[in-house]
Every structure is written in structure tokens, then in C-alpha cells.
Amino acid sequence: MIPIITIDGPSGSGKGTIASLLAERLGWEVLDSGALYRLVGYAAGKSGIGFDQVDNLCEIARNMHVMFKGDQLFLDGEEVSRSIRTEVAGNAASKVAAIPEVRAALLEWQRSFAREPGLVADGRDMGSVVFPDADVKVFLTASAEERANRRHNQLKEKGISVSLRDLVRDIRERDERDQNRDVAPLIAPVAALEVESTSLSIDEVLEQVLGKVRTAFPDLCV
16 A cells, blocks of 8 residues: 545645645655646647547547656656646646546546655545545645735746736636536545645645644654
């Protein structure tokens, strides 16, 4: 059995940051499941494939060649780390993720990331669907305004100008899609540690998660 920690939550809740820090601390593998949906959405847009062309989207999901190299992400040989992190790509990913056939096409791929010595997986259904028997489940959230503000600051640091008001609107729309889709909706998994991070620092969130990890894995030095 491969030890698994899942970190779920809505867009901008900090799950990716916490997952990366935790995986680095443990020396475990890390899975950014949202990147896979962003890649499908990006590839579809580049090929002119609409979100109603389910068979074509599934073909992309099954056959795209993805390579993770440090902080870089390659799709069919193209470095796309920055391209798939735009708000447009995020909204495309949310729409793609609502398609049951695409989720099914990516499911086994996501599960294949569970490798020794362990896996930290972040997403929106990691603890509820992809790894329902995970040893530790975490659900992070924060207000839409706080999440939009965090995203706004990230984009400013990258030299990207975007309206904070538009970000709040986009995040609320994405939350609505993710929470109300028919398959694998965004929910707090059963027995998950729920952390409301609106007024917490990254270190404070990480320490709460580490407390849960220490209880589940008392032999780990973290």
C-alpha cells in the first residue's frame, strides 16, 4: 500500500502550494491533478475543439504526451507551464472537468502517480473520488474575495494585469460549476481535516496539515 495524502479545495484556496511544500518536506511524489484538466482544455483550444465535442476531448485526454521536469510542464514537446496558468486556461479546465467521459479518461492516469515512497495529491476530488482510501484527507477553503486577491497578487508578480473584480466573478462562477457538476462535484471528503484559510498564513495552514499527518504517520519525522 502506497501512503497517500489528498488536499482538495476550490480554486485559489492554496492547495497546490501546501501540497508542494508537504511533498518536499516528506520527500514524496506530488500530483497536481488540475494541471491535467488545464492541459486538456489548452490542447482543445489550440486545436479548435469545442467543449461539446466530447469524443475529441477524450481522445486528447487519453493520448496527450505530458512530461513534468522540475517546475516545467511539457505538452507534446511544448513548454506550457505559463500558458496553462492563465485565467482563460483555468476556466477551460473547469468546463472540461465537468464532462464525465473526460474525468473517466484521466482517472487511471491520476491513480498511476501513486508511487513509493508516497504521494501528495491536490485537486477537487482527490479524497472523494480518485483516492477515497487515502490515509490523510485535507479540504482547504477561503472566501472568494481572499482567493481572488491571492490570484491577483500572483498575476501582478508575473507582470500580468487583470481586474480584481473580474477575478472575484470568475472564481464564483468556477465554484458554482465545480460544486454543482453531476460527476465528482467539489465537496469536503468524509473524515477530511477542513481548514478555512482566509485569515491564515501559508505556514499556519501547513502546520495544521502537518499535525494531521503526524497523527496518521507517527513514525515520520516531519
